[in-house]
Amino acid sequence: MRGPVSALLWRELTVARRLGGGGAMGVAFLLVLVTIVPFAIGPDLNLLSRIGPAILWIAALLAMLLGLDRLFQADAEDGTLDLMQLGATPLELVVLVKCLAHWLTTGLPIVAAAPFLGLMLAQEPEGVFGVGVSLLAGTPALTFIGAVGAAATVSLRRGGLLMALLVLPLCVPALIFGVSAANAAVGGTVPLTTPLAILGALTLGSAALCPIAAAALLRRLGE
Amino acid sequence: MPLVAENLHVRRGGRAIVENVSFRLEKGEALVVSGPNGAGKSTLLRALAGLLPLARGRFSLDGDADEVQSALHYIGHADGMKPALTAQENLAFWGAFLSTGAPGLDPRAALKAVGLGHVAEFPVAYLSAGQKRRVALARLLVARRPVWLLDEPTTALDVAAQANFADLMRAFRADGGMIVAATHAPLGLDDARTLRLEGARREMAA
Numbered sequence: 001m002r003g004p005v006s007a008l009l010w011r012e013l014t015v016a017r018r019l020g021g022g023g024a025m026g027v028a029f030l031l032v033l034v035t036i037v038p039f040a041i042g043p044d045l046n047l048l049s050r051i052g053p054a055i056l057w058i059a060a061l062l063a064m065l066l067g068l069d070r071l072f073q074a075d076a077e078d079g080t081l082d083l084m085q086l087g088a089t090p091l092e093l094v095v096l097v098k099c100l101a102h103w104l105t106t107g108l109p110i111v112a113a114a115p116f117l118g119l120m121l122a123q124e125p126e127g128v129f130g131v132g133v134s135l136l137a138g139t140p141a142l143t144f145i146g147a148v149g150a151a152a153t154v155s156l157r158r159g160g161l162l163m164a165l166l167v168l169p170l171c172v173p174a175l176i177f178g179v180s181a182a183n184a185a186v187g188g189t190v191p192l193t194t195p196l197a198i199l200g201a202l203t204l205g206s207a208a209l210c211p212i213a214a215a216a217l218l219r220r221l222g223e
Numbered sequence: 224m225p226l227v228a229e230n231l232h233v234r235r236g237g238r239a240i241v242e243n244v245s246f247r248l249e250k251g252e253a254l255v256v257s258g259p260n261g262a263g264k265s266t267l268l269r270a271l272a273g274l275l276p277l278a279r280g281r282f283s284l285d286g287d288a289d290e291v292q293s294a295l296h297y298i299g300h301a302d303g304m305k306p307a308l309t310a311q312e313n314l315a316f317w318g319a320f321l322s323t324g325a326p327g328l329d330p331r332a333a334l335k336a337v338g339l340g341h342v343a344e345f346p347v348a349y350l351s352a353g354q355k356r357r358v359a360l361a362r363l364l365v366a367r368r369p370v371w372l373l374d375e376p377t378t379a380l381d382v383a384a385q386a387n388f389a390d391l392m393r394a395f396r397a398d399g400g401m402i403v404a405a406t407h408a409p410l411g412l413d414d415a416r417t418l419r420l421e422g423a424r425r426e427m428a429a
Binding site for chain 2: 002003004006007008010011014015018019077078079082083084085086087088089
């Protein structure tokens with residue numbers, strides 16, 4: 001017999017695997033964005049390699065938000081969310097586990113794919129490394145912050161757009177330090193560890209605060 | 224250990240939906256909440272389950288109002304089952320998630336008890352409405368909890384399944400369980416107490 005937390009994580013991962021879509025869709029979206037940007041900018045390799053990390057980070061940010069509005073919506077519709085409040089597991093921990101599952105199924109494929117897509121944007125090996133490391137440290141923060149938006153819009157039929165409006169401004173710090181970490185890997189005055197440490201702090205801080213906010217929003221749902 | 228509701232008031236959207244509801248159930252007793260559509264039956268049950276805040280009043284099990292939520296099962300209008308998972312996987316999850324101390328039935332045994340042993344390996348998406356309902360009712364068995372809150376539990380059930388569920392409820396009550404059920408259809412609860420909600424006027428009969 002599993003414990004409640006591991007049972008929940010296993011269930012989330014199984015549902016994501018059976019339904020499909022999550023991870024593959026995010027990577028495909030990333031690929032499309034990275035492909036169309038050079039068309040818009042033109043064949044200037046120097047320019048591409050300079051703005052490559054920013055493009056990858058913006059693409060990853062948008063890909064992470066894709067489908068995040070469904071994080072709690074499916075559970076709210078089929079009654080699962082009600083029942084989750086009856087368990088001995090606090091709702092905050094439930095949110096944390098669901099975020100973890102979302103990151104594993106959506107974030108991790110993006111983190112794994114982004115360095116390869118960096119090659120399409122004329123990134124040096126150091127730049128590829130910097131993008132990979134900064135995404136690894138920063139994308140969990142995007143999931144946690146997005147979870148608050150998803151909880152706020154859970155009862156809205158077309159909440160996805162509103163969620164993006166709510167969440168995108170809050171993701172700006174992660175974007176700033178993510179891109180600056182990726183740039184620091186290539187060179188510059190700031191050592192890589194400084195922005196990376198701030199990114200890690202953003203992830204840890206949002207992991208601590210966002211589940212509390214999201215759980216509070218979900219509890220108010222029925223009222 | 225009595226289940227006691229004292230002067231419950233529930234408000235939604237600034238309007239009083241449930242006013243002044245009180246009841247007391249001893250071990251093995253059942254309460255049937257009836258009333259016309261919109262009388263507040265579902266609202267009352269959701270409030271009892273802790274899913275809506277009580278504007279006033281107290282709901283307690285054995286004098287304890289804080290632990291009551293982890294002592295009850297709630298069957299609402301939605302089944303709480305993931306269509307992509309099999310009936311057995313769904314129940315295994317709920318068994319692990321809702322269990323508090325005493326282990327309940329094995330998911331397979333619970334499905335057998337509601338007459339669905341043969342569809343245990345089927346994704347819930349492929350089951351009929353009545354079968355989905357029975358999987359939801361099997362949840363009552365995979366985690367052992369002393370109070371069942373049932374909101375129209377026999378919706379979509381055929382006659383045989385209704386009789387089967389009546390037997391399950393009888394066995395649960397014989398074991399000391401307590402049931403609060405909101406329903407329009409007779410559930411086959413013998414000697415259950417009744418609570419009638421009628422908009423403004425509500426009275427309790429023994």
